[in-house]
Amino acid sequence: MHKVILSIGTNLGDKLKNIYTSLLLLEKKLVQIEKISSVYRTKSLLLDDQPDYFNIVVEAETKLFQIELLDVCKEIEKKMGRTHTERWMPRIIDVDIIDFNRKVFITDELIIPHLQFHKRSFVVYPMKEICPDYIHPVSKKSLEYFIKKIECDLAIKRVGVLKWP
Structure with missing residues (x-):
């Protein structure tokens, strides 16, 4: 089994339902959800007038390999x-793949760890909640280090916990 970290975000429609549905679909595709962060609300990366985003990070296990998991994420x-x-x-x-087995993976289709996640x-905030000891496999830096380096936190706010089976 492979340990993966996924980031899930939405800013259209029923945001909590969108996140919940994506988790259900992941589990149907051989991704076993182990940990789910709280739900966080942020402004868009562009700091424009888009509706706010709801985001979570999940830690999961899967038998899928990197490109297979990417295909599942895109299919969902x-x-x-x-x-x-x-x-x-x-x-x-x-649905973005943030990390896969704490190792580097680079192809034309996919780069892991996700290039901009830090x-x-x-x-970073929801990831720290569920993977507090995570160390970036390239930079060897902690999530706490990255939190201190974030230039704009997009007005991040923890808004609650997703009810999950």
Whole structure:
């Protein structure tokens, strides 16, 4: 089994339902959810007038390999109605692979760990909640280090806990 960390975000429709549905679909595709962070609300990366985002981070186990998991994430986004528009635009769901077995993986399709996760409050804060001892496999830095380096936290706020089976 492989240990993975995924980031899930949404800013359209029933945000909590979107997150919950994405978790259900992940489990149907051989991803066993082990830990779920609290739900965090943030402004968009562009600090524009988009609706606020709801974000979580999950730790999971899977038998899938990296590209297979990427395909599952994209399939879930498509199934839930996501259309790929410009970068950082409103979306019904976004499922990103943040880490896979605490190792580096690089192809044309996928880079793990996620290249920008350490700069994003909506990943680092919930990730610290469920993986407090995480050390970045490239920089060897802690999540606490990255939190101190975040330039704009996008007005992040913990808004509650997702009820999960």
